[in-house]
Amino acid sequence: MGTPHHALHRTVLAVDVSGFSRRSRNRQEEVRRGLYDALETSFAECGLDWSATHHEDRGDGVLVLIPPSVPKSRVVGALPHALAGELRRHNATRAEDARIRLRISVTAGEVQHDAHGVVGDEVNLAFRLLDSAPLREALDRAPGVFALIVSRRFFEDVIRDDPATDPDAYRRVEVGVKEFRGQAWLRAPEGGRPAVPPRPRRRAGHRRKRGRPGRPAAVLVLALLAAATATDAFAAVPVEVPPCATPVQLNVLTSAEKERVVTGVAVEFEKESREFTPHGCKGVSVQVTTGGSAREAADALSRGWQEPDHVPQGTEPHVWLPDASFEVAGVLAALEEGARLALDHRASIARSPVVLGASAELAERIEEDGREFSWPSVSQARLVEPDASSGAGLAAVAALAHAELGGVALDAPDAPLRLRGAARRTTDAPPCEGDVALVASEKVVADREDCRLLYPRGAGVALDHPFVVVERTDLPPNERRRRVVERFEEHLRSDEAQAAMRRAGFRAANGTPGLVGDPRARVPDEEVGVPDGEALHRAWEAASRPVSVALAADEAGAGAVAALERLLTPRDRLVRLPLAGGVLEDAVRAGAKVAVLVSAGPIPPVEPGTSAPLRVVAVGLFEGACAPTTALYSAARSHGGPCEEIGPQNALEGVARGVWGGMT
Structure with missing residues (x-):
């Protein structure tokens, strides 16, 4: 009793x-x-x-x-x-x-x-x-x-x-x-x-009497x-057996890829919480959410999870389980000094290499020993367009960037051109049918029965699934919740939780392969780092979005224009215009959002303003083309774009930088 x-x-x-x-x-x-x-x-x-x-x-x-x-x-x-x-x-x-x-x-x-x-x-x-x-x-x-x-x-x-x-x-x-x-x-x-009315004051010396029932x-x-005590005194429903304290509320923000397994692990953690509380009371209530998308959730964290974020993103998290550390790095870089949130970035709770899913027909052509492939061998395949708003999708973008650039070198002069080439091969067709391949995490590919799982030879991109503690800096520390967070991290690293991760298709935190998919799953020889996920997102977004562009070039620049056309897709729109004084207003009337001027010599002055917004990119193929006194420089400067002075052999790179080089 x-x-x-x-x-x-x-x-x-x-x-x-x-x-x-x-x-x-x-x-x-x-x-x-x-x-x-x-x-x-x-x-x-x-x-x-x-x-x-x-x-x-x-x-x-x-x-x-x-x-x-x-x-x-x-x-x-x-x-x-x-x-x-x-x-x-x-x-x-x-x-x-x-x-x-x-x-x-x-x-x-x-x-x-x-x-x-x-x-x-x-x-x-x-x-x-x-x-x-x-x-x-x-x-x-x-x-x-x-x-x-x-x-x-x-x-x-x-x-x-x-x-x-x-x-x-x-x-x-x-x-x-x-x-x-x-x-x-x-x-x-x-x-x-x-x-x-105001209450009368007590008379001096009057002593209050307290009644007793x-x-x-x-x-x-x-x-x-x-x-x-056996029922709710004002709701007429049973209550938990006292003296149970109210369970600690633990809000966990996770990626969509891990939502199902994290929810299952959280349920077990709630059950386990009865073991570390007096009288066998439930000690924790866990709420698992994914937010609007991984990118939107990261943006909300970067802002400090302000009031407008509560409706689209859900309850402010105490623990964040993103797909990759480069997502955390982006949030940490965006958080200003004195922000109401602070992040404690901890080690991995699981791992997932980025792999290739291919049809049996495509796999037969490109597979090497041990279910491996080389990126050049899939250059002619079409690729399912990655969802760069998720951490796993952004890792797939990093893998494509690595394949195209030989590393995630976004500052390389030809990066926009090569990323555009990769983006141009993407499609919304079903994966693993014919020559359509899927670049995704090992878990996603292994879950698809129609995809044969192949691993990149040499270096590869991997998701490290870190554990991140989210703390309020504008409130005193909540020691009770802090203890629960520590126990939750321990629980995620326990043998039982790690086995659940492996059953769900993830690798354990130490790299042990999952129990779903190819039993010969291998660890990549070397993992490619993604130092700046936000920059990668911007670069891919610029390279993959449809464009409406007007091109005006003299005879020497015609080759760059012709090469550019090969980078366009049916979603893009290209208008050719003569390189004359009224070219910018002609571009506006044609519905273009960007105008590219390519010239091997000086051009006549162009109009300083247009009737609608237009970004102008100027590419000069001669020495001094972008001097402040030139018409090319003035046209670009007055319309918010760059003027690049490059050789004729690099003209296409310059045009690609102007059209797909991370513009807003």
Whole structure:
């Protein structure tokens, strides 16, 4: 049965979400997450340690017992303001049926823990006040996010003579709920001034008398309280067996590729949490999300996961499990000093090499010993276009860049030209049919029965799946959650979780091959580093997007124009124009977004402005072509583009840099 503990004086805080039962199950879960986030954050903002409180989940509300060491005035002084701000922040980014409005009651007195939970007259009174008609009516009539009621004794002992608690914001009300009949003090929602006459002051020397319930009433209170401990006192649903504290909320942001296996591992971690908490209570609630896309999630982290990110990306994460370290590097580079988030980039929890998926027909032509291939052998194949918005897709782009450039050297003069050549071979046709190949992670290719899995000879690109801790810098450390994060990392590295990763097609953190796909799976001889994922994304986006371009060249530049046409796809649009004085306005009328001027000699002046935005790229094939006094330089400079002075043999490289070289 357990041993009862001595009674302790506690501040009792009870909250209840208005209209909770009328919502769908998904909305109820969203509201509960928002409620706990708001409570924990507002406690921290007021310098109160949430983990030091005893709190019990009540389905559509929470009972919180605050330690005696915490001044009561802080609970009703600072906390309501902080909580109102957090609730408004939550509501501003949620649909109507996911918004939170609270009824709140506060009492104080002796509370005792026994084998079945907490007992005490003040706990019982807190729930009677929470269910009272004046409090419900106050919230129904006002647009604020909460209405607060306190017991008569709490008001007289804590609030009345302390200006910091805003006593004039309260009005006296009569409460009658079940067996309780008496007075309480109601605070207008969010601190508004109630329209009531001022209270008379106590006469000097007058001593307040505190009433004591008669014995029959006290017996009835205890009997009803004993019944209430088995069920939710204001929702009529069973509650978790006390004295279980509220589970720590752990939000995990992961890549779409790992979502299924991470969710499964998280479920096991929740079960395991009962082993490291007293009384076998559930210690952790894990929410696994993927955000809008890996790139959008990384952008949200770079911004510090601000309020506008909550709707499209979901709840702010405590742990981030991206596909690759180059994604983390991009976020760290973007985070400014003093940002509200900090990242702790830790070691891998899994690995995935980037491989090639090919049809049996294509594999027969290009396969070498041991299911290997060389990149030059697939130069004539069409490739499924990678989704560069995901970490795994960006790694596939890195593999293509490495194949084309002999390394991920995006600053090479011919990088835009060669990346455009690779992008031109991409297609949206089904993978592993005919000559269509798929460049992707080992897991993705192994999951497709129609793809034969081939490994690149020599160096290759790999996903390292790091573990990243996301911490708020504008709040005091949450030691309870920090311990949970450490345990979650340990769990992901456990033999059981690593085996789950391998069953899902990933390699273990130490490189041990997965249990899905080719049993002869090999580790690449050398891994190609991707130092700047953001730069790679921009370069590939520029190389792969459709273009609408006008080309004007003299006779010497005609060869570059003809070569450029071979890099275009059916999605592109090319207009040829004479290299004359009105060429730029002609380009605008033709619908071009970019105009490329190629000349082996001086050209006549062109118009300084156009009737619509147009980017101009000038390529001069003679010495001094881009001197500040030339017409080529002036045309490019006045329209936001570069002027390049290069030899005729490099004309195509110059044109490709202008058209696909990372422009916005």
